[in-house]
Structures are given as C-alpha cells and as structure tokens.
Amino acid sequence: xxxxxxxxxxxxxxxxxxxxxxxxxxxxxxxxxxxxxxxxxxxxxxxxxxxxxxxxxxxxxxxxxxxxxxxxxxxxxxxxxxxxxxxxxxxxxxxxxxxxxxxxxxxxxxxxxxxxxxxxxxxxxxxxxxxxxxxxxxxxxxxxxxxxxxxxxxxxxxxxxxxxxxxxxxxxxxxxxxxxxxxxxxxxxxxxxxxxxxxxxxxxxxxxxxxxxxxxxxxxxxxxxxxxxxxxxxxxxxxxxxxxxxxxxxxxxxxxxxxxxxxxxxxxxxxxxxxxxxxxxxxxxxxxxxxxxxxxxxxxxxxxxxxxxxxxxxxxxxxxxxxxxxxxxxxxxxxxxxxxxxxxxxxxxxxxxxxxxxxxxxxxxxxxxxxxxxxxxxxxxxxxxxxxxxxxxxxxxxxxxxxx
Numbered sequence: 013x014x015x016x017x018x019x020x021x022x023x024x025x026x027x028x029x030x031x032x033x034x035x036x037x038x039x040x041x042x043x044x045x046x047x048x049x050x051x052x053x054x055x056x057x058x059x060x061x062x063x064x065x066x067x068x069x070x071x072x073x074x075x076x077x078x079x080x081x082x083x084x085x086x087x088x089x090x091x092x093x094x095x096x097x098x099x100x101x102x103x104x105x106x107x108x109x110x111x112x113x114x115x116x117x118x119x120x121x122x123x124x125x126x127x128x129x130x131x132x133x134x135x136x137x138x139x140x141x142x143x144x145x146x147x148x149x150x151x152x153x154x155x156x157x158x159x160x161x162x163x164x165x166x167x168x169x170x171x172x173x174x175x176x177x178x179x180x181x182x183x184x185x186x187x188x189x190x191x192x193x194x195x196x197x198x199x200x201x202x203x204x205x206x207x208x209x210x211x212x213x214x215x216x217x218x219x220x221x222x223x224x225x226x227x228x229x230x231x232x233x234x235x236x237x238x239x240x241x242x243x244x245x246x247x248x249x250x251x252x253x254x255x256x257x258x259x260x261x262x263x264x265x266x267x268x269x270x271x272x273x274x275x276x277x278x279x280x281x282x283x284x285x286x287x288x289x290x291x292x293x294x295x296x297x298x299x300x301x302x303x304x305x306x307x308x309x310x311x312x313x314x315x316x317x318x319x320x321x322x323x324x325x326x327x328x329x330x331x332x333x334x335x336x337x338x339x340x341x342x343x344x345x346x347x348x349x350x351x352x353x354x355x356x357x358x359x360x361x362x363x364x365x366x367x368x369x370x371x372x373x374x375x376x377x378x379x380x381x382x383x384x385x386x387x388x389x390x391x392x393x394x395x396x397x398x399x400x401x402x403x404x405x406x407x408x409x410x411x412x413x414x415x416x
Contacts (some may be wrong), residue, residue: 015064016071016313017175018192024072025097025139031068035061039125043118062199067317070299073140074312076157078164079304079415080249086296087242094290096206099124103210104225134345178314182306190313190362192304194255196323197355198294201348203330205287208341212284213267215275215340223390226281230288242296251301252363252416254298255294259355262290266349273340304415305366366414373410380410 019027038058045051073085106119114122140146143157173181182188205212209230214223245254265286272279299316306315334344405412 014175014317015068016317017178017310018064019068020310020313023141024068024142025136025141027068028065028072028139029132029136031061031065032128032135034143036125036128036132039121039128042121043114045152063321064317067320070303070316071313074303074309077162077283078160080164080246082303083242083245083251083296084239085294086300087238091287093231093235093238094242096209096288097228097235100210100224100227100231106220112229124195170235171307175310175314178310179318181311182315182318186313187305187362187366188302188318190358190365191305191315192319192322192363193300193358194355195298195319196326197351197358198259198291198298199323199326199347200330200333200351201287201325202290202295202349204333204344205284205291207331208334208344209284209288211334211337212341215273216280216298226250230284233285234288234292238293238296241293242300245297245300249415251297251304252359252366255297255301255359256356258293258297259352259359260290261293262287263349263352263356265290265351266345270342270345270349273342290352291362299413301362303409304327308411313409330387363416366416368416370414373412376410 015027015031035058038054038061041054042051045054069089069098070082070086073082075220077085102120106116107122109119111115129386131379140148143149143161144154146154146157149157168411210220210223214220218226241254241258245251248254265283268279268283269287272283299319302319303316306312333347336343407414
C-alpha cells in the first residue's frame with residue numbers, strides 16, 4: 013500500500029526504476045548466493061522489490077485509460093502466462109548448461125536479472141508519469157488524452173485524500189473485502205499451478221527436462237485466453253460474469269485433474285490448459301474491476317494495493333495445498349477447486365451488490381430531479397458542471413456509475 017502512495021509523490025518513472033532495479037539486483041545476487049540462509053534472505057528482499065510493482069502498474073494505467081479500457085491493458089503486461097512460457101523455454105534450455113563457475117539454475121537467475129535492470133534504467137529515462145507530462149505527445153494529443161479521462165473518471169495526479177484517509181475508506185468499504193476474497197480465492201490456484209506445473213506434467217510420465225518444455229504450450233494458449241477474456245470484458249463493459257466464467261473454466265480443469273490424472277494423460281494435460289487459462293485470466297478482470305470501483309484516485313491507489321498485498325499472503329500457504337503427491341495431488345486439486353467455487357460465489361455477490369447500488373443511485377438522482385424546480389435544476393446543473401470540472405466524483409456520490 014505505501015508503494016502506490018510513494019508512486020504518486022515521486023513519479024511513476026522513479027518508482028518503477030527503484031522497484032525493477034532492486035528486484036533485478038536481488039535476482040543477480042542469487043547467482044552467487046551460498047547456503048540456504050543466503051537464498052532465504054535474497055528471496056525476502058526480492059519479494060520487497062516485487063511487492064508494489066503489480067498494484068503500482070494497475071494504478072499507473074488508471075491515469076492513462078478509461079475504465080472500460082483497463083482490463084485488456086492489464087492483460088497485455090501484467091499476467092504470468094507469457095513470462096511463464098518464456099521462463100519454461102529458458103528453463104528447458106538452461107537446465108543443461110554447466111560451467112566451472114555456474115550451473116543451470118544460476119544461469120537462469122542471471123539471464124532474468126540483466127533485462128530487468130536494463131529496463132529499470134529505460135523506464136527512469138523515458139516513462140512519463142501522466143498524460144499531461146508525456147513529451148512524446150504534442151500539446152493537442154496531451155489535451156485529447158486528458159479530455160478522454162475527464163469524460164470518464166477524472167484521475168487526479170495530486171490532492172484529494174491522504175494515504176491514511178484512503179486506507180480508512182478502503183477498510184470500511186465492503187466492496188474492498190469482496191474483491192480481496194475474490195482475488196485471494198483464485199490466487200490459491202495461481203500460486204500452486206505456477207509452482208507445481210512442471211511437477212504435475214512430470215507426474216504424467218515425462219522426464220524433468222521434457223516437463224519444463226511442456227509447460228510452454230499451456231502458458232501460450234493461456235495468454236490468448238487472458239487477452240480474449242479481457243478484450244471481451246472491456247467491449248461489453250462487464251466484469252462479474254467474465255470472472256465467473258473464467259473461474260468456472262478453471263474449476264472444470266481441476267475436477268478433470270482430480271478424477272482423470274491416472275486414467276488419461278491427454279485429458280490431464282488438456283485440463284492444465286483450462287487451469288492456466290482460467291486462473292491467469294482472472295488477474296486483469298478482478299483488478300480492473302476493483303480499479304473501476306474505487307474513487308477518488310487516492311482511494312483507488314490504496315484499494316488496489318490493499319487487495320494485492322492482503323491476498324498475496326495466501327501465496328505463502330498455497331504450496332502447502334499440494335501435500336499428497338502419492339495420490340496424484342487429488343486433495344490439492346479439490347482444495348483449489350473449492351476456492352474457485354468461493355470465487356464464483358463472491359463475484360456473484362459483488363456484481364449483485366454493485367448493480368443494486370447503481371439502481372439506488374439512479375433512483376436518488378431521479379428523485380432529486382423530480383423534486384427540484386426549474387430554477388433549482390439550472391442551479392444544480394451549474395454546480396454539477398463546476399464540481400465535475402474541479403475534481404473527481406467519489407464512489408459514494410449518487411452520480412457515480414459502477415461497472416458490474
């Protein structure tokens with residue numbers, strides 16, 4: 013949560029430079045780490061570098077795109093499917109590499125660290141924090157970019173709630189807890205599949221090296237599903253039903269894994285496509301929905317960070333879900349499926365609640381309009397125009413329209 017507040021004060025380019033550089037240096041240090049204690053310390057430090065990055069990118073994108081354009085943008089840069097495919101290819105090739113100084117896993121950390129550090133420097137030099145400060149846009153293009161946002165949700169680069177006020181607003185908002193539950197429940201499956209995908213494929217009868225190579229196809233197909241789901245969600249301006257569909261698809265995959273892993277290698281491998289595509293497509297859908305729901309900007313920044321940080325605590329315990337390798341991880345698959353059922357139920361509740369709030373807001377606005385005289389309506393219209401021009405509409409204002 014402090015990361016998004018920090019980004020707002022020091023600028024996105026400096027924030028992402030610090031995050032990426034620290035993250036990359038920790039990865040580079042893995043190459044020369046000696047002993048379990050050193051590896052553990054470096055993993056904690058790497059987690060610190062990674063911690064604010066994901067929520068920070070979502071917060072950053074909300075300054076550039078309309079609410080109905082956010083899911084597909086998050087899907088292009090913030091899902092683990094494409095990196096998973098690249099990581100699988102790297103692992104497949106580098107696991108054989110050995111020199112007198114480095115072994116395969118050390119090469120993997122080295123090769124992943126260098127682009128991260130380079131990109132941190134590129135971001136520092138060229139990434140604009142806001143549309144109005146983008147040097148690669150002409151004055152007319154900057155005005156158009158800002159006007160597009162002002163017609164939708166008017167993100168504010170400064171002012172508004174303080175970080176502490178935003179935090180209090182989030183923890184007292186039932187929507188924040190619903191989104192946190194949705195994210196935490198599907199994150200159980202994401203965390204386990206990212207750790208155990210090579211193990212699950214190896215359990216189908218493949219060698220360790222071939223299992224690494226066979227992780228690529230589910231991730232590639234999953235990336236296409238992530239993009240298509242996000243695109244269609246933005247196109248239809250719907251979040252809830254798309255989340256329920258993705259979670260149901262992954263749920264079916266876990267059921268197949270739990271019941272058919274020993275009976276059919278093909279069915280089990282196909283189920284992994286459903287699990288990867290369904291789980292990872294939930295990232296942009298859930299986080300764009302949360303970003304669409306919270307207003308003003310400062311509350312949105314704290315809210316997205318709150319959801320990610322609290323939910324990611326589940327990742328610590330998630331690997332312990334797969335505790336029964338002797339039984340083809342049936343219990344682990346069943347637990348992940350149960351969590352996805354919770355995700356579907358909570359998404360339905362959240363969508364129903366936001367839809368009811370929209371209807372309530374519409375009713376309030378109609379009542380205000382019918383009770384006001386013509387003179388008062390003109391005065392209200394003038395005040396509304398001035399307020400809209402001067403700042404954001406908060407999510408507790410009857411004029412605010414929630415995406416469902």
